[in-house]
Amino acid sequence: MSHAGSGKTHSLFGDMSCEGLEGIVPRSVHDLFNALFQPGNDRLDNTGCQVPCALAFTSVRATA
Numbered sequence: 001m002s003h004a005g006s007g008k009t010h011s012l013f014g015d016m017s018c019e020g021l022e023g024i025v026p027r028s029v030h031d032l033f034n035a036l037f038q039p040g041n042d043r044l045d046n047t048g049c050q051v052p053c054a055l056a057f058t059s060v061r062a063t064a
Contacts, residue, residue, distance in 0.1 A: 013025055013026065014026065
């Protein structure tokens with residue numbers, strides 16, 4: 001069973017050069033930073049903030 005060309009990478013990243021066609025990863029990062037920098041967010045001060053983030057990729061290959 002092959003999943004080559006099924007759009008997995010496109011679903012994750014989309015077309016980042018065209019607004020509205022971004023994939024899951026860029027939309028998630030955008031939403032994260034929008035939430036952090038909302039007016040009234042008491043987690044931020046004039047010195048900035050640190051937000052630990054991790055993104056893991058797993059490659060799974062089916063063997064026949």
